[in-house]
Amino acid sequence: MNSPSPELPELLASIRSHADLMEIPESELPRLAEEIRNTLIHSLSLTGGHLGPNLGVVELSIALHRVFETPRDKIIFDVSHQAYVHKMLTGRAPLIHTIRQHGGLSGFAKMSESPHDSYGAGHAGTALSAALGMCAARDLKGEDYHVVAVAGDAAFTCGTTLEALNNISQTTKRYITILNDNEWAIDKNVGALAKYFNSLQTSETFSWLRDKTASFIEKLGGTQARDFAFKLEGTTKNLIFPSLLFNKFGLRYFGPLDGHDIPTLIRTLAYIKDLNEPVILHVVTQKGKGYQPALDNPTKFHGLGSYCVRDGETQAAPTPTFSHIFGSTLVEMAREDESITAITAAMASGTKLDLFKEAFPKRYFDVGIAEEHGALFACGLAAEGMKPYIAIYSTFMQRCIDMIQHDAALQKLPVRFCMDRAGLSPDDGPTHHGLFDIAMIRSIPNIVFMQPKDEAEFVHMLRTMNHYQNGPTVIRYPRGCGAGTPVPAKAEILPIGKAEVLQAGQDVTLVSLGTMIGIARETASLLEVRGYTVTLINARFIKPLDDECIRRHAARSRVVCTFEDHSISGGFNSAVLESLETGDVKTPVEAIAWPDQFIEHGSESILRKKYGLTAEAALQKIIPHLNS
Numbered sequence: 001m002n003s004p005s006p007e008l009p010e011l012l013a014s015i016r017s018h019a020d021l022m023e024i025p026e027s028e029l030p031r032l033a034e035e036i037r038n039t040l041i042h043s044l045s046l047t048g049g050h051l052g053p054n055l056g057v058v059e060l061s062i063a064l065h066r067v068f069e070t071p072r073d074k075i076i077f078d079v080s081h082q083a084y085v086h087k088m089l090t091g092r093a094p095l096i097h098t099i100r101q102h103g104g105l106s107g108f109a110k111m112s113e114s115p116h117d118s119y120g121a122g123h124a125g126t127a128l129s130a131a132l133g134m135c136a137a138r139d140l141k142g143e144d145y146h147v148v149a150v151a152g153d154a155a156f157t158c159g160t161t162l163e164a165l166n167n168i169s170q171t172t173k174r175y176i177t178i179l180n181d182n183e184w185a186i187d188k189n190v191g192a193l194a195k196y197f198n199s200l201q202t203s204e205t206f207s208w209l210r211d212k213t214a215s216f217i218e219k220l221g222g223t224q225a226r227d228f229a230f231k232l233e234g235t236t237k238n239l240i241f242p243s244l245l246f247n248k249f250g251l252r253y254f255g256p257l258d259g260h261d262i263p264t265l266i267r268t269l270a271y272i273k274d275l276n277e278p279v280i281l282h283v284v285t286q287k288g289k290g291y292q293p294a295l296d297n298p299t300k301f302h303g304l305g306s307y308c309v310r311d312g313e314t315q316a317a318p319t320p321t322f323s324h325i326f327g328s329t330l331v332e333m334a335r336e337d338e339s340i341t342a343i344t345a346a347m348a349s350g351t352k353l354d355l356f357k358e359a360f361p362k363r364y365f366d367v368g369i370a371e372e373h374g375a376l377f378a379c380g381l382a383a384e385g386m387k388p389y390i391a392i393y394s395t396f397m398q399r400c401i402d403m404i405q406h407d408a409a410l411q412k413l414p415v416r417f418c419m420d421r422a423g424l425s426p427d428d429g430p431t432h433h434g435l436f437d438i439a440m441i442r443s444i445p446n447i448v449f450m451q452p453k454d455e456a457e458f459v460h461m462l463r464t465m466n467h468y469q470n471g472p473t474v475i476r477y478p479r480g481c482g483a484g485t486p487v488p489a490k491a492e493i494l495p496i497g498k499a500e501v502l503q504a505g506q507d508v509t510l511v512s513l514g515t516m517i518g519i520a521r522e523t524a525s526l527l528e529v530r531g532y533t534v535t536l537i538n539a540r541f542i543k544p545l546d547d548e549c550i551r552r553h554a555a556r557s558r559v560v561c562t563f564e565d566h567s568i569s570g571g572f573n574s575a576v577l578e579s580l581e582t583g584d585v586k587t588p589v590e591a592i593a594w595p596d597q598f599i600e601h602g603s604e605s606i607l608r609k610k611y612g613l614t615a616e617a618a619l620q621k622i623i624p625h626l627n628s
């Protein structure tokens, strides 16, 4: 990615190091904040990205970088989708126009991108634990740098965050957590803690504090700031006892503070920086601050593609996506089947379970960013005769492997695991690609595991899942649309473990999984124009694999080629190889799959070409076997 860097506004352009940031008079920092906001709004209108979360942390990021000095001090962002401002303040403002573009900046903190990114992420609930490990390392090495974990309110719905909280005070005396509370996950945040945080914000005391703080703190500095911080803590402790919960975890609580008030943030951070006890600072921010369309629609502006700066309008994306079909099919099935329930782990919009929520609010559960809990909750529902459908992106389902194995499969509980975003998540990149789930799941006994070749087959598979009661079923499907096959009026129940033979030939057997059927079909055509005859199998089931069908066709071909949107390591190709070996079929096997490495971010077409997930690449692999 080497498009020229657009000109940056004056103050932002002047920051190449921490010293440059410190040169800017404090009175000019609000202007810097405005410059950063404008740059974000304009730059992301072209590239897309996580606009709302970043607009919300502009002042907080400035204050953090005024008080702490990275890379010596460590700032660890939870998810790190809100780290764009941090990137801009650590020498990467001239590259902000490359964010999420192939070869450009990552949309997340990334250790290999900059020494200022002390810890990378993409999944939620990692910051507090990783920061605690860093504190322990610092203490053991006898060093004295600061470690700050910055986590959103929804990160406090993650089990790992609560597990870290439970451990902090027994591990270190110097630990700083910032709770960035904007009341939103991607959709509205849920759960008891969200309610609790919210009650603090709306309390009269916080309004009083908000009014008083700004004028009061401006007059302060040095020891007066210290006094103020004590007052702030004392006031909130006495009046609305927000500190109670965190005190029980051994953390000293400060806040809630207005997270857009730079002087207050700087004074408070400077005060808590050297405390010899673990601290949590609760700041209240507005997701999307400074841009009306983002304030009006926090869910849309959490993360989006390109948009029009004037009104925030985006180009309509092609529909129906697999997620849409999932959401609407589930609603239809639930009209006839009252035992159907739906569970999301804070991804109602992304998975389109928002359709189900609207139709059947009582049978819909948003558990927060708590995939493991969601999966166990689904097991409980299934154990009591309900039909739970839990929709989770492939990358986040990684957290549920234990629940799928130990709880659902071992006990043959008919939980329906619906795995969206299986395959590439192009702009998010390696933290989000769903390229490992087959390897993780196919070794689990008692599982039915499938992937549809197109939209119509997806509906049949969802119906098949609903019918199947002998154990857990898993279905993987990709981001976006398939071939556009019309959704059938009447869904069929597919025979479990039976592949579909789309055409039969003698020379080559192509075994395709899911929407890779498009590339497999193209490969078949390229072979046919060269005079070869081709068998084309749509596998449908990863488990149970249709051994009989695949072995029979493979045995009479000169070469087999498998196609999957998954890592080569342990995936569908491995399943076919195992099957052929067990069946004593000696035909050579080629694979079109992602290599055994983390795949960077970038557009789908660039990545597929680069890594050879194309019909041309398949042909190159197959032809030598036919010439020999």
Ligand SMILES: Cc1ncc(C[n+]2csc(CCOP(=O)(O)OP(=O)(O)O)c2C)c(N)n1
Residues within 6 Å of the ligand: 053, 056, 078, 079, 081, 082, 122, 123, 124, 125, 151, 152, 153, 154, 155, 156, 180, 182, 184, 185, 186, 287, 302, 345, 346, 347, 369, 371, 396
């Ligand atoms: C384990 C996991 N599940 C789901 C997600 C998807 N996700 C990304 S950001 C986000 C909401 C984060 O909300 P919060 O932490 O409050 O930060 P905010 O965006 O509000 O600043 C979710 C659910 C994720 N990144 N990781």
Ligand SMILES: CC(=O)[C@@H](O)[C@H](O)COP(=O)(O)O
Residues within 6 Å of the ligand: 079, 081, 122, 186, 302, 303, 350, 421, 425, 428, 479
């Ligand atoms: C940061 C995060 O995890 C989500 O916001 C993710 O970027 C959403 O991806 P989709 O656009 O595929 O829903």
Ligand SMILES: [Mg+2]
Residues within 6 Å of the ligand: 152, 153, 154, 180, 181, 182, 183, 184, 185, 189
């Ligand atoms: Mg939030």
